[in-house]
Amino acid sequence: MAWFRNLNKLSPSKPPLRSTNPHPFLPSTTPFTFLLSHFSSQPISDASASAEALSRPPGLGPTASGEKPRVVVLGSGWAGCRLMKGLDTSIYDVACVSPRNHMVFTPLLASTCVGTLEFRSVAEPIGRIQPSISREPGSYFFLANCTSVNTDEHSVQCETVTDGSNTLEPWRFKLSYDKLIIALGSQPLTFGIHGVKEHAIFLREVYHAQEIRRKLLLNLMLSDVPGISVEEKRRLLHCVVVGGGPTGVEFSGELSDFIIKDVTQRYSHVKDYIQVTLIEANEILSSFDDRLRHYATKQLTKSGVQLVRGIVKDVKPQSIILNDGSEVPYGLLVWSTGVGPSPFVNSLEVPKSPGGRIGIDEWLRVPAVEDVFAIGDCSGFLESTGKQVLPALAQVAERQGKYLAALLNKIGKEGGGRAGSGKNLELGDPFVYKHLGSMATIGRYKALVDLRQSKEAKGISMAGFLSWFVWRSAYLTRVISWRNRFYVAVNWATTFIFGRDISRI
Numbered sequence: 001m002a003w004f005r006n007l008n009k010l011s012p013s014k015p016p017l018r019s020t021n022p023h024p025f026l027p028s029t030t031p032f033t034f035l036l037s038h039f040s041s042q043p044i045s046d047a048s049a050s051a052e053a054l055s056r057p058p059g060l061g062p063t064a065s066g067e068k069p070r071v072v073v074l075g076s077g078w079a080g081c082r083l084m085k086g087l088d089t090s091i092y093d094v095a096c097v098s099p100r101n102h103m104v105f106t107p108l109l110a111s112t113c114v115g116t117l118e119f120r121s122v123a124e125p126i127g128r129i130q131p132s133i134s135r136e137p138g139s140y141f142f143l144a145n146c147t148s149v150n151t152d153e154h155s156v157q158c159e160t161v162t163d164g165s166n167t168l169e170p171w172r173f174k175l176s177y178d179k180l181i182i183a184l185g186s187q188p189l190t191f192g193i194h195g196v197k198e199h200a201i202f203l204r205e206v207y208h209a210q211e212i213r214r215k216l217l218l219n220l221m222l223s224d225v226p227g228i229s230v231e232e233k234r235r236l237l238h239c240v241v242v243g244g245g246p247t248g249v250e251f252s253g254e255l256s257d258f259i260i261k262d263v264t265q266r267y268s269h270v271k272d273y274i275q276v277t278l279i280e281a282n283e284i285l286s287s288f289d290d291r292l293r294h295y296a297t298k299q300l301t302k303s304g305v306q307l308v309r310g311i312v313k314d315v316k317p318q319s320i321i322l323n324d325g326s327e328v329p330y331g332l333l334v335w336s337t338g339v340g341p342s343p344f345v346n347s348l349e350v351p352k353s354p355g356g357r358i359g360i361d362e363w364l365r366v367p368a369v370e371d372v373f374a375i376g377d378c379s380g381f382l383e384s385t386g387k388q389v390l391p392a393l394a395q396v397a398e399r400q401g402k403y404l405a406a407l408l409n410k411i412g413k414e415g416g417g418r419a420g421s422g423k424n425l426e427l428g429d430p431f432v433y434k435h436l437g438s439m440a441t442i443g444r445y446k447a448l449v450d451l452r453q454s455k456e457a458k459g460i461s462m463a464g465f466l467s468w469f470v471w472r473s474a475y476l477t478r479v480i481s482w483r484n485r486f487y488v489a490v491n492w493a494t495t496f497i498f499g500r501d502i503s504r505i
Contacts, residue, residue: 058173058174059155059158059173059174059175059176060095060140060174060175060176061176062154062176062419063093063176063178063418067093067138068091068092068093068138068417069091069092069093069178069179069412069417069418069419070092070093070094070095070138070176070177070178070179071087071092071093071094071095071177071178071179071180071181071408072095072096072097072156072175072177072179072180072181073094073095073096073097073181073183074097074098074146074156074180074181074182074183074184075097075098075182075183075184075185075376075378076096076098076100076101076102076103076126077103077104077183077184077185077376077377077397078103078106078376078394078397078398078401079183079185079375079376079377079397079398079400079401080096080098080181080183080375080376080401081103081124081126081129081130081401081480082397082398082400082401082402082405083181083183083375083401083402083404083405083408084096084126084129084130084133084405085129085130085401085405085480086401086402086405086406086409087130087405087408087409088409088412088413089130089132089136089139091409091412091413091417092178092179092408092412092417093132093136093138093139094130094132094133094136094139094140095139095140095141095142095175095177096126096130096133096140096141096142097142097144097145097146097156097158097175098126098141098142098143098144099143099144099145099161100143100205101125101126101127101141101143102123102124102125102126102206103123103124103126103129103480104122104123104204104205104206105122105123105124105475105478105479105480105484106122106204106394107394107475107478108121108122108475108479108488109122109203109204109206109208109209110203110209110247110250110251110254111254112206112209112210112213113203113209113212113213113216113251113254113255114213114216114254114255114257114258114262114500115213115258115262115495115500115501115502116254116257116258116491116492116495116500117487117488117491117492117495118487118491118501119206119209119210120484120487121484121487121488121491122206122484122488123206123484124479124480124481124484126141127141128480128481128483129480142158142160142173142175143160143161144158144159144160144161144173145158145159145161145344146158146184146344147159147172147344149180149182149348149372151369151370151372153176154176154177154178154180154371154419155174155175155176155177156174156175156177156180157172157173157174158172158173158174158175159171159172160172160173177371177419178371178417178418178419179371179372179373179408179417179419180371180372180373181373181374181375181404182345182348182358182366182372182373182374182375182378182379183374183375183376183378183397183401184342184344184345184376184378185339185342185376185377185378185397186339186340186341186342186345186377186378186392187339187340187341187342187343188202188204188335188336188337188338188339188340189337189338189339189340190335190337191337193312193313193314193315194314194315195314195315195316195317196312196315196335198315198317199315199316199317199333200242200315200333200334200335201215201332201333201334201335202334202335202336203247203251203334203335203336204339212332212334213504214504215331215332216239216332217502217503217504218504219236219237219331219332220237220263220267220270220274221504222236223236223237223270223273224267224269224270230273233270233273234273234275234329235318235329235330235331236331237270237273237274237275237331238274238275238277238328238329238330238331238332239255239274239275239276239277239330239331239332239334240277240279240320240328240330240332240333240334241255241276241277241278241279241334241336242279242280242312242320242333242334242335242336242337243279243280243335243336243337243338244278244279244280244282244283244284244285244286244307245284245285245286245336245337245338246285246438246440247336248278248280248284248334248336249278249284249285249296249300249440249442250440250441250442251334251336252276252278252300252305252442252443253300253303253305253441253442253443253444254441254443255276255305256276256300256303256304256305256443256444257303257443257444258500259271259274259276259304260303260304260444261499261500262499262500262502265499266502275304275306276304276305276306277305277306277307277308277328277330278300278305278306278307278308279308279309279310279312279322279328280307280308280309281309281310281311282309284296284297284300284307285440285448287391287438287450287455288438288440288448288450288461289450289452289461291461291463292448292450292461292463295448295463296440296442296448296463299442299443299444299446300442300443302444303442303443303444308322308328310322310323310324310326311323315333318330318331320333338392339377339392340355340356341355341356341357341378342378345357345358345378350366350368350369350372351366351367351368351382352380353379353380353381353382353383353389354380354383354389355380355389357374357377357378357379357380357389358374358378358379358380359379359380359381359382360373360374360375360379360380360381360382361381361382361385361430362381362385362387362430362431363407363427363430363431364379364400364403364404364407364431367382370419370420370423371419371420371422373404375397375400375401375404376396376397376400376401377392377397379400390433395435395436396433399431399433400431400433403431404431407427407428410427410428411425411427434453435452435453435454436451437449437450437451437452437453437459438450439467439470439471439474439475440471441468441471445465445468446463446464446465446467446468447463447464447467447468447470447471447472448461448462448463448467449461449462449463449467449470449471472492476488476489
C-alpha cells in the first residue's frame with residue numbers, strides 16, 4: 001500500500017466545506033452558487049446568490065435555447081418507467097418526480113409476502129431503467145410528490161418525501177417542463193368503509209408486502225406462546241383477504257402454499273389453527289372464462305381457502321362486519337378491492353373520463369392543456385373519443401408508455417420538443433390497445449391462462465400445471481432487467497429446494 005500513501009501525500013488537501021448558514025437548505029456562498037448553477041440555466045453571482053435564493057423558490061427553470069427540451073415524468077409505475085426507458089435522451093432531458101426510486105413488478109409482489117421471492121427481486125431502480133438520470137447533467141430523479149401543476153407557466157410544484165415527523169421539514173421546489181407526463185397511477189378503493197385505512201393492509205407497494213410478511217410471522221410466533229387461549233389463537237392465525245380479483249386470488253394461493261409446505265413443518269404446534277378466508281361480493285376472477293373461474297374455486301377450496309360471498313360493512317381492530325351482520329375475527333387483513341383516482345388526480349382541473357380519471361384523446365394528450373400527456377391508471381379516454389376507458393392493468397400502462405415514448409421521439413426529431421412548438425405537427429397513428437390475455441396463479445403449482453381478447457371473444461384458455469409453467473415463464477421474461485431475472489430464478493430454485501424463508505427481519 002506504499003503507492004497509495006505516496007499518492008495521498010501528493011494529493012492537495014482541501015478544507016471541508018462547512019456551512020454556518022442558519023437555513024438548513026441554503027448552503028454558504030460557494031456551494032450555493034454551484035447548486036443554483038446546477039438547477040438553473042442562468043449564471044448567478046456569488047454576491048446575489050443567497051438574497052435571490054430567499055426571494056424565490058429553487059428549482060429547474062425553463063430550458064434555454066442551447067439545452068435539450070425537458071420531459072418531466074410524474075410517477076415511477078409501469079407507464080412512467082416504460083416511457084422513460086423508451087425516450088431518446090439524445091433529444092430530451094428527463095426529470096422524474098416520484099415518492100419511490102424504483103419500479104415495482106406487481107405481478108410477483110404477492111410472492112414476496114410469504115418468502116417465495118425476496119423483496120429486491122421485484123424492485124427495479126429508476127437509474128437502471130433510464131441510465132441518463134444517473135449520468136446526464138440535465139436529467140434528474142427527485143424523491144418527491146407533485147403538489148400542483150401550473151399549465152400556463154409550464155411548471156409543477158413539488159415537495160420532497162421525508163421519513164416522518166421527526167426528520168427534516170419537506171423541501172419545496174419548482175420544475176419547468178417542455179412536456180409533462182402524468183403517470184401517477186391510482187390508489188386502492190375503500191368505498192368509504194370505516195376502519196379500512198386504519199386496520200387493513202393493501203398490496204400495491206414493497207412496503208405493503210413487508211408489512212404483511214412481518215405481521216404474518218409475528219402472529220405465527222405469538223400464537224405459540226403459553227397461555228394463549230384457543231379462541232385468540234384462531235383469531236391470530238385467521239388471514240382474511242377482501243377482494244376476489246387476480247391480486248386477492250394470487251395472494252390467497254401463495255398463502256395456502258406457505259401453510260401447506262412450510263407452516264406444517266416449522267410451526268407444527270399451531271398448524272391446525274391457521275386458516276385463510278377470501279371474501280368477494282360477486283364471483284372471483286370475474287374477467288376470466290367461466291370454466292377457469294370454476295377451476296380456481298375448486299382448487300382454492302381444496303387448498304384450504306374458505307370462500308365467502310359477502311360485502312364488508314365495517315372494519316374493527318380485530319374483526320370485520322359483513323352485510324348479513326356476521327362478524328369475522330382476523331389476525332391479518334389484506335384489502336384488494338380494486339383501484340381508483342388519487343386525491344391529486346381528483347384535484348386537477350382538467351376534463352375527466354368516466355370514473356374520474358384524467359381525460360385523454362387518442363394520442364394520450366390532455367386536450368384542455370398544451371404539452372401535457374397522461375398515461376396509466378390515472379388516465380382514461382374521454383367520451384368524445386368514442387372509446388371505452390381501458391382497465392387498470394399493467395399491460396395497458398406499459399403499452400401506453402411505449403407508444404408515448406415513440407410519439408415524443410417523433411415529435412422531438414421534427415422540432416416540436418420545445419414547449420408550445422408542436423401544435424401543427426402530424427402525430428401519426430393514434431394509440432390502439434390490444435389485450436394479450438390474463439394470467440393468475442392459484443397455488444399448488446397450478447395457474448390460469450386466458451388468452452382471449454375480451455370476455456365475450458373466443459380464444460385459448462387453460463388451467464393446471466402447464467398454465468403454471470407458462471405463467472412463470474412469461475413473468476420471468478417480463479421482469480425488466482437481467483439482474484432481477486437472475487434474482488427471481490434463484491429465489492424460485494432456492495424455495496423449491498430449501499423451502500421459504502421465514503425469518504422476521
